[in-house]
Structure formats: C-alpha cells, structure tokens
Amino acid sequence: MSFSFDLYVQRRSWLHAVDPRVKLAFVFLGTVLMLTFKNLLIMLLSLVVTHLIIFSAGVPDHKVKWVWKAMLPINILIPVLWVIFYPEGPTVLFQFWFVKVTALSVVRGVSLALRLDAIAFICFTWLFTTDQASLVRSLVKLGLPFEWGLVLAIGLRYIPTFYGLYTVVSEAQQARALDLTKGNFFTRVRSYLPILVAMMISALRTSEKLARAMESRALGLPGVKRTCRRDIRFRPADYVYTALLIVLFSLLLTLRFRFGLGTHPLYLF
Secondary structure (H helix, E strand, O other): OOOOOOOOOOOOOHHHHOOHHHHHHHHHHHHHHHHHOOOHHHHHHHHHHHHHHHHHOOOOHHHHHHHHHHHHHHHHHHHHHHHHHOOOOOOEEEEEOOEEEEHHHHHHHHHHHHHHHHHHHHHHHHHHOOOHHHHHHHHHHOOOOHHHHHHHHHHHHHHHHHHHHHHHHHHHHHHOOOOOOOOOHHHHHHHOHHHHHHHHHHHHHHHHHHHHHHHHOOOOOOOOOOOOOOOOOOOHHHHHHHHHHHHHHHHHHHHHHHHOOOOOOOOOO
16 A cells, blocks of 8 residues: 655746745744734734745645644644633633633634644745755755755655555554544554554555665765755845845834734734
8 A cells, every 4th residue: 555645746836946945044034923923913914925825836725725634633722722721811701610711812822823823834835845856955055964954855755645644544444444433542542553553564665665765876875975966056036035035024023023013912013
C-alpha cells in the first residue's frame, strides 16, 4: 500500500517564481507580526490575505481544507481552555458551576486560535509553492549546511505522507471490523496496534529506499563538493518583493508600538 501527499503544488504562478529566500523572509516577518498583534480583526484580515495569496498561486481547495482540518483540534481546544482558566472582563455571558464565560475571554481565546491559524497558513504559503530542491538550495544559500537542509526537506516531505498513510491504514482496518471506539483507554490503545505495525513496516521500507537513494548520490562522501543542476538567483522582481516586505513590516510595527494598533482584542486602537 502506498500513499503520496506532497505539500508542494506544482504550478506556474507568480508566487512559484518568487525566490524561496523572499518567501522565507515572508514567513519570518509574518510570524513576528502575528506574535505582536492581539486584535481579532487583524487576525481575520491576515487569514483573508494569506488565503488570497494561496489561491492566487493556484493551490487547490483540498490543500487548504487539509490545513484547516489539521488545525481544527487547536481551534476548539484553545478557546475552551482560555474561557475556563482565564475568565476576564465585566460582561459575563453565562456561568456554570466554577466556569464563568465572559465576552472578553471568548474573544481572546478565539484571537489566539486564529493567530496560530494565520501563522500556519503563512508557513504553508511557503511550503505549497516551494519544491524540495529550491527549499534546500535557499537554506544552503543562507548558510545552513547542506545535510541539515536536506533533513528539513525530507521531514517536510514525509511527515504529511505518513499522516496520509495513517489515515488510509486506519480506514482500511476499520473496514475490516476494527473498532477503535469501544472499551477503556488501554483497550483503545491496544486497538491501534495493527495500525502501528503497518506504519512501522512502511516507515522502515521508506527509510531503506531513501538511504539507498542518498548513498547512490554519494551523500556524505568526504572531499566532494556538491553541485546543483538548477541554482536559484534573485530576479529584479525579487528585490521589489523584498523591499515591499520590509516597508510593510516597518509600517505595521510603527503602528503597533507608536500608535497602539492591535493591542486590544476587540478595538483596533
């Protein structure tokens, strides 16, 4: 049984043509901005902008839905825990036993969940539009050792693959009458053993194939300088994108620390 789910979406779009180092700068600066602001409207606006960027690059809908599905537990857990453990604000919506649900705590919990969503989609904007070779080359150009960049690229490539494999194996076992819901905690854990065994076998086979492929390419051979068939270079448009990122980042930080933009979860100023 094989299953392939690659984060990279091959398209010929403006975002795919952007240098990976520019997109990496977008990830870094965007993450810093998301950690700086606390406003709910800003988080929603950031999600809208990132979705527009992703869809403008031709990324299909099912990729975006996959990200939302992966973020769903966090989107539920964080607001609930925030409401329970951090009740604040004068407006109490309702109270049950020791749980006091206030409007401000709900807004803060939702804002925090949306902040993580925005950061996730900023990162996936980079991953959806950057192939593994360009990703490794960009990190090496920035000073990262080639082996480290390769490890990161392999991890980004195979983590979603094994997640998809887990889904396929789990559904196949349940179609063969495997019940994962009945019994106590330890009984349910034991029910996952057939899935775990299939995952381990697949992981061992994949690692063996990957090791042979890297060995055939002389990875780690001392005294050998690695070359690449297609190198990455800054185009004039990349300099423009970089300048726009820096200007926008500086402007938003100025509005945040000088005028107090986004410090309150509900009000912009």
